[in-house]
Amino acid sequence: MNETPPSLLGLTTYLMSKTGKAARGRLADRLAERGLRLWHMAVLAALTDFGPHVQRELAERLSIDRSDVVKIVDGLGAAGLVDRARDTADRRRVTVTVTPAGRELLERLKAEALAVQEDILAPLTARERAQLTALLLRVHDGALAGGQARAGR
Amino acid sequence: MNETPPSLLGLTTYLMSKTGKAARGRLADRLAERGLRLWHMAVLAALTDFGPHVQRELAERLSIDRSDVVKIVDGLGAAGLVDRARDTADRRRVTVTVTPAGRELLERLKAEALAVQEDILAPLTARERAQLTALLLRVHDGALAGGQARAGR
DNA sequence: CCCAATGATGGGTGTGCACCTACTAAAGGA
DNA sequence: TCCTTTAGTAGGTGCACACCCATCATTGGG
Numbered sequence: 586m587n588e589t590p591p592s593l594l595g596l597t598t599y600l601m602s603k604t605g606k607a608a609r610g611r612l613a614d615r616l617a618e619r620g621l622r623l624w625h626m627a628v629l630a631a632l633t634d635f636g637p638h639v640q641r642e643l644a645e646r647l648s649i650d651r652s653d654v655v656k657i658v659d660g661l662g663a664a665g666l667v668d669r670a671r672d673t674a675d676r677r678r679v680t681v682t683v684t685p686a687g688r689e690l691l692e693r694l695k696a697e698a699l700a701v702q703e704d705i706l707a708p709l710t711a712r713e714r715a716q717l718t719a720l721l722l723r724v725h726d727g728a729l730a731g732g733q734a735r736a737g738r
Numbered sequence: 739m740n741e742t743p744p745s746l747l748g749l750t751t752y753l754m755s756k757t758g759k760a761a762r763g764r765l766a767d768r769l770a771e772r773g774l775r776l777w778h779m780a781v782l783a784a785l786t787d788f789g790p791h792v793q794r795e796l797a798e799r800l801s802i803d804r805s806d807v808v809k810i811v812d813g814l815g816a817a818g819l820v821d822r823a824r825d826t827a828d829r830r831r832v833t834v835t836v837t838p839a840g841r842e843l844l845e846r847l848k849a850e851a852l853a854v855q856e857d858i859l860a861p862l863t864a865r866e867r868a869q870l871t872a873l874l875l876r877v878h879d880g881a882l883a884g885g886q887a888r889a890g891r
Numbered sequence: 892c893c894c895a896a897t898g899a900t901g902g903g904t905g906t907g908c909a910c911c912t913a914c915t916a917a918a919g920g921a
Numbered sequence: 922t923c924c925t926t927t928a929g930t931a932g933g934t935g936c937a938c939a940c941c942c943a944t945c946a947t948t949g950g951g
Contacts, residue, residue: 587799589878590783592848597867598761598855600874605758607881608751613937622937630743641898646740650940655900677898677947695745702751708880709873714750717873720866721753727861728760766907775907794928803910808930830917830928 604705611701616694620664624649624657626698629666629683629691637682639672666690757858764854769847773817777802777810779851782819782836782844790835792825819843 593599613623627647632638635646640658644651658681661667666687672678683691706714746752766776780800785791788799793811797804811834814820819840825831836844859867 587801588788589799590780590787592783592787592844593780594875594878596848596851596855597859597871597874598765598851600871600878601754601758601858602762602765603758604874604877604881605754605756606762609755609759612751612755624938627743627746630745634743634745635741639898646742648740651898652900652902652941653939659900675898675948679899691745695749698749698751702749705754705881706750706877708876713873716869717877718750718753720862720870720873721750721757722747723861724757724859724870725747725753728757728858777908792928804928805911805930805932806909812930828918828928832929 608701608705611705612698615697615701619690621660621694622657624653625661625666626691626694628654628657628661628681629687629694632667632681632683633688633691637680639678639680641678643681661687761854761858764858765851768850768854772843774813774847775810777806778814778819779844779847781807781810781814781834782840782847785820785834785836786841786844790833792831792833794831796834814840 609623616622616626624647628643631643631646638646640654641651643649643658644654647654649657658667658669662669666684668682668684670680670682672680706717709717762776769775769779777800781796784796784799791799793807794804796802796811797807800807802810811820811822815822819837821835821837823833823835825833859870862870
């Protein structure tokens with residue numbers, strides 16, 4: 586009685602959605618334990634990978650509303666994970682930088698994400714996981730470049 | 739400036755979440771045009787695949803709260819997509835059945851889902867899509883059987 | 892020097908989702 | 922017959938998310 590309807594299981598769309606939701610949910614739970622949300626991690630990752638950003642750039646890169654960036658950076662700042670600094674050249678701009686604490690935390694968060702991943706991808710062999718990642722990566726790139734059309738809403 | 743942080747792209751978890759969200763979002767948009775939500779489709783699928791259900795069974799199968807089932811079935815009933823009938827043997831129970839209109843609509847919805855899928859999986863060949871589906875299916879089965887732990891919240 | 896454009900911010904809105912709590916009707920065992 | 926359990930229903934809550942608008946400071950062009 587707890588089987589999922591085959592009509593849905595036949596849809597790759599459905600499977601992506603369902604497994605993706607599960608993955609996101611579990612990671613979000615872990616983050617919540619530290620008082621963080623997924624966006625916080627995304628911002629830390631962006632800052633670590635690409636260096637300091639002006640808030641506008643963060644909004645652009647992550648496709649979030651700029652007013653929401655403010656709130657996320659607020660949270661990170663309060664936790665000492667990023668530094669905010671007014672741009673001396675253009676004092677309207679605020680440059681956000683990861684602190685060492687932020688970098689360190691990101692490493693831990695990545696480790697947690699890997700743990701969640703380990704759990705979720707348990708049924709697959711290492712080869713298969715690599716395959717899955719490769720396939721999803723291509724889907725991801727294609728989806729971003731092509732259709733676009735805001736995901737949310 | 740619009741590249742996604744590699745720290746995230748390296749996580750299969752992230753890719754599943756992101757692509758899954760995109761997929762769900764697009765399908766949800768299509769459904770919304772008909773005044774439906776994803777749960778409506780899921781219920782139609784369950785009823786079509788497994789035959790009539792008592793509401794309790796729907797709740798169990800789809801892992802939704804029973805009070806939410808009521809609302810979903812309400813909507814479907816109002817649209818003439820399902821029939822509600824009190825069980826004569828046990829008059830507490832209400833058996834829900836798909837109507838022909840419901841079956842027909844489900845077919846169309848499945849077609850729409852396939853269209854979305856076609857769009858999203860565009861970068862992949864037919865072989866690769868089959869591979870992806872197979873991999874995700876195993877992940878899905880594993881995730882449900884093993885970890886469980888409600889996805890939401 | 893004034894004005895339009897830009898960046899950050901605060902505050903607020905609507906939606907979907909998962910959850911929970913009565914309350915009613917009915918069934919079924921002690 | 923009484924009492925516990927089960928099914929459905931109504932109504933409401935909290936949260937995360939995506940969006941939007943108004944405001945203020947600042948910049949840079951005309």
